[in-house]
Amino acid sequence: xxxxxxxxxxxxxxxxxxxxxxxxxxxxxxxxxxxxxxxxxxxxxxxxxxxxxxxxxxxxxxxxxxxxxxxxxxxxxxxxxxxxxxxxxxxxxxxxxxxxxxxxxxxxxxxxxxxxxxxxxxxxxxxxxxxxxxxxxxxxxxxxxxxxxxxx
Amino acid sequence: xxxxxxxxxxxxxxxxxxxxxxxxxxxxxxxxxxxxxxxxxxxxxxxxxxxxxxxxxxxxxxxxxxxxxxxxxxxxxxxxxxxxxxxxxxxxxxxxxxxxxxxxxxxxxxxxxxxxxxxxxxxxxxxxxxxxxxxxxxxxxxxxxxxxxxxxxxxxxxxxxxxxxxxxxxxxxxxxxxxxxxxxxxxxxxxxxxxxxxxxxxxxxxxxxxxxxxxxxxxxxxxxxxxxxxxxxxxxxxxxxxxxxxxxxxxxxxxxxxxxxxxxxxxxxxxxxxxxxxxxxxxxxxxxxxxxxxxxxxxxxxxxxxxxxxxxxxxxxxxxxxxxxxxxxxxxxxxxxxxxxxxxxxxxxxxxxxxxxxxxx
Numbered sequence: 001x002x003x004x005x006x007x008x009x010x011x012x013x014x015x016x017x018x019x020x021x022x023x024x025x026x027x028x029x030x031x032x033x034x035x036x037x038x039x040x041x042x043x044x045x046x047x048x049x050x051x052x053x054x055x056x057x058x059x060x061x062x063x064x065x066x067x068x069x070x071x072x073x074x075x076x077x078x079x080x081x082x083x084x085x086x087x088x089x090x091x092x093x094x095x096x097x098x099x100x101x102x103x104x105x106x107x108x109x110x111x112x113x114x115x116x117x118x119x120x121x122x123x124x125x126x127x128x129x130x131x132x133x134x135x136x137x138x139x140x141x142x143x144x145x146x147x148x149x150x151x152x
Numbered sequence: 153x154x155x156x157x158x159x160x161x162x163x164x165x166x167x168x169x170x171x172x173x174x175x176x177x178x179x180x181x182x183x184x185x186x187x188x189x190x191x192x193x194x195x196x197x198x199x200x201x202x203x204x205x206x207x208x209x210x211x212x213x214x215x216x217x218x219x220x221x222x223x224x225x226x227x228x229x230x231x232x233x234x235x236x237x238x239x240x241x242x243x244x245x246x247x248x249x250x251x252x253x254x255x256x257x258x259x260x261x262x263x264x265x266x267x268x269x270x271x272x273x274x275x276x277x278x279x280x281x282x283x284x285x286x287x288x289x290x291x292x293x294x295x296x297x298x299x300x301x302x303x304x305x306x307x308x309x310x311x312x313x314x315x316x317x318x319x320x321x322x323x324x325x326x327x328x329x330x331x332x333x334x335x336x337x338x339x340x341x342x343x344x345x346x347x348x349x350x351x352x353x354x355x356x357x358x359x360x361x362x363x364x365x366x367x368x369x370x371x372x373x374x375x376x377x378x379x380x381x382x383x384x385x386x387x388x389x390x391x392x393x394x395x396x397x398x399x400x401x402x403x404x405x406x407x408x409x410x411x412x413x414x415x416x417x418x419x420x421x422x423x424x425x426x427x428x429x430x431x432x433x434x435x436x437x438x439x440x441x442x443x444x445x446x447x448x449x450x451x452x453x454x455x456x457x458x459x460x461x462x463x464x465x466x467x468x469x470x471x472x473x474x475x476x477x478x479x480x481x482x483x484x485x486x487x488x489x490x491x492x493x494x495x496x497x498x499x500x501x502x503x504x505x506x507x508x509x510x511x512x513x
Contacts, residue, residue, distance in 0.1 A: 041325055043335060069428060069429055074331065076426065076427045076429075078429075097306070097307040097310040097447070097460065098306045098307065098309075099303055099307060099430040099434075100427075100428065100429045100430050101430075102430070113430040113431060114307055115444075125452065128452075129448065129450060129451065129459055129460065131452040131453065131458050
């Protein structure tokens with residue numbers, strides 16, 4: 001018994017079609033396997049806290065020339081009571097590499113311990129590696145509360 | 153005993169040709185010369201890796217990778233579980249010693265020019281292993297969820313995030329969100345105990361196979377001396393002669409590990425608090441210090457580029473060049489060394505040591 005002759009060889013139009021369909025199908029299935037996996041790796045975005053203001057401290061809580069970290073939305077923020085008794089509020093996230101800054105009562109400035117960055121009380125980056133100033137917030141004293149509000 | 157061994161070997165040989173495995177083990181020899189001591193550091197790194205594997209599995213019995221539990225579970229392990237302190241301390245000490253011996257191994261290969269043809273791929277696989285080991289260090293550092301680790305992870309991932317184009321994507325991928333949170337801890341745990349071990353074991357198998365296949369490199373200087381008849385060629389079989397010597401070293405290393413763990417148990421620190429300031433004196437593990445110090449010195453802007461970006465690019469470029477060294481150092485060959493590349497190596501070691509020292513000061 002002789003085998004039937006195979007009518008087309010590789011490179012001929014019919015074979016090319018088969019290769020194209022096979023390859024295309026394979027590529028499509030690879031993409032459909034990997035696309036969900038890659039999307040899975042990236043977590044869904046969490047909605048930013050919409051609250052524009054927060055009670056950062058009580059009026060008698062902070063002594064002069066001290067600072068306090070408080071929670072503002074999902075990020076830490078810094079409330080400073082200056083030597084002359086005024087309040088300042090800024091984000092506590094260093095603009096260099098994301099560390100949390102603190103108030104230095106010896107320097108009367110805001111300091112980042114990670115890479116020795118310094119900011120003044122207006123949030124301006126004065127020395128060290130920080131590239132940008134800290135965002136500042138408004139502070140109001142309402143009765144017993146020190147309220148910090150995001151600037152409009 | 154020897155008869156039993158022979159019989160077992162014959163039995164296995166009849167099934168799958170075990171004789172060729174023995175042959176594969178036996179064909180490697182170790183050149184004996186004045187630099188032979190450096191041959192021990194690869195095996196020592198391998199041994200410490202195995203210690204990491206075993207102690208890591210033991211730590212998994214008690215560790216819980218969530219922000220509410222991680223710190224407490226480690227605390228429980230080191231205070232309540234019998235010998236928990238020992239297992240954890242050995243894991244930490246062995247990790248640090250492994251990074252140290254890996255660096256010694258890498259630099260000895262570099263200065264003895266063992267990366268020259270035909271061992272380019274051994275060098276590349278070894279460098280990839282070194283990066284993986286540093287990845288192990290970075291991811292494992294976060295797992296106890298203490299303050300130092302929390303900020304180290306913030307800074308490290310933020311650096312990845314400042315890379316143009318893909319940075320944001322990498323940051324989200326690494327942190328599992330915008331910030332360092334419990335999501336980050338879960339991810340780092342997965343990297344540390346599943347992804348990296350898989351990559352490391354695969355690459356390690358390749359690395360060891362290449363070493364076994366190609367045999368040990370003789371430094372060009374020694375090669376030259378042998379060819380010119382100033383020195384006699386001496387060798388030692390790897391299996392079992394050199395391996396037994398290796399094992400003496402490993403036995404000593406176990407003793408050193410036990411002593412270090414007992415005398416200097418690894419600190420746990422304080423639990424991470426996302427709403428506390430970074431503590432004064434914060435710094436990363438010693439093997440990242442030279443990069444850390446460079447970041448401190450870089451001003452916020454160099455011309456129009458962000459200082460930190462310049463630092464990251466500088467180090468990435470240097471690492472790439474270092475991996476590609478066997479392909480750049482083309483003029484090296486039998487009995488011939490290249491002074492420029494030796495100088496570059498001295499500069500790199502010098503830079504790392506000086507900047508690490510400045511960071512510790």
